[in-house]
Amino acid sequence: MYLQRLCRYCQASGIGVWLQGEALPRDGKIQEKYPEYALIDNISADEIFWKNFYQHALFEALEQLSGIDGMIVNLHRHQPYKASWVSTIPFLYQTLRSLGKKMVLRDYMEDEAASWQLVNALQVLPPDVRVSIKAVAHGYRPGFVNNPLLTQLEGRIKWIEFDMWGLEYGWTLLPCYLLEEIQGRLSWVESMAGEELEAITGRLSWEWISNSSLINSVNSVNLHGLAMFGREIFMSEKQAFHCWLTDMLERKVEAAELNIFHQLYANSYEWMRKTPYILGHVLHHFSQVPVNYAQAVKQLQFHLLKSEDYAATVLFPINDPDAGREQFQQLVLEKERAMFLAQDSRNRLFQIIHSIEMSDEKKDLFKRVWDRVPYYTEMFNRVARSVAMKMMVDRYGHQSGISSFELNSEINELRLLAIRISGWIDKEEQQQPHYLAMLFDPARLLSLAESLTEN
16 A cells, blocks of 8 residues: 555656565565465475466566556575576566566675676576666775676666665765766766666665665765766766755855865765775775774775776785885875874864854754764774784784784774773764764774784
């Protein structure tokens, strides 16, 4: 009933409606509705179950939803003793087409197997099946290269997907201005895909965190700009920002006001690219600090110049202590720059809220967001230094130039920072979103510190 009402409302407003879901859901909801599914223990029986599910249960449900344009389908990794999507997904396609609905196969998985599994699935589907591809492979990280899949799959109608919520850049809790980058990516994919590019989509939330609105955040500028560039790719980035700021402040914005706000936002892009990274290598895990040393080392394999399966540089290369020591000095300079940007941004924001007319509600919003910036910067500064020192000691021993005392001192600083962060979160609990404590989780700092003392 809810979906039928939604379809009627959207149809009256000229808005298309698509359903999105897994091609072969394995969670408890299937077993709750079909208890017999738990007894299936071989591929043939699983294939029969999904064929019947698509041709009967799904068909009957979609018959009641004439306003649905189509379905966006996610693929998960193949599981042993379960049906392959290669053998079952054609039945899903047939059901959709029999009802006059379209199908989009979505680049969803986060691992290295994602691209070839997507390509394999497309090979068993007709040319009218669209493919939705992430703008950046393995998650939207600012500054990372465009997804090479966007230049492949010739003849397929393509959608390009942007993560506007910020799974990899602060969960809407931290500023990250992307308009210039988004415009560049759209211009590039339009030149490469041409008429095959049909749609632009955006992630506006993360299913694991409730009540986390992008619309009311300072990063809504990115969604605003994406929508405008979708209509007019040659609109200037600053003009798009001006339109958003006018809506945000609910009044005409003068040139001087525009310039100071624009500089504040432009700095946030450089700040985000330097803070949770080490020389372009990923240090964070979905914007959080790594939970232990092993996870940190694994994340650092991802690099901003990374192509599909090749990292352009190696961090702290084995058997090259000179290169490692030089990289550590570069790391120190990078974190000093990040700290400068954090403090400078807070100073700019202080000037803005005391000199530019806006509602108290907007002042509070901007202040809360930019107050988090120094904490996030210091957190990753400490994490970067301690992880880098541990890597150098492990790889170079005494040639690292780092003593056990220095490493232990850095680890103790992590523990002290966890206490400070915890106190700040407790103090701000009533004024901040409920998921701030997850992003800045002090327990992760303590867990990381403990792992750095091992071996």
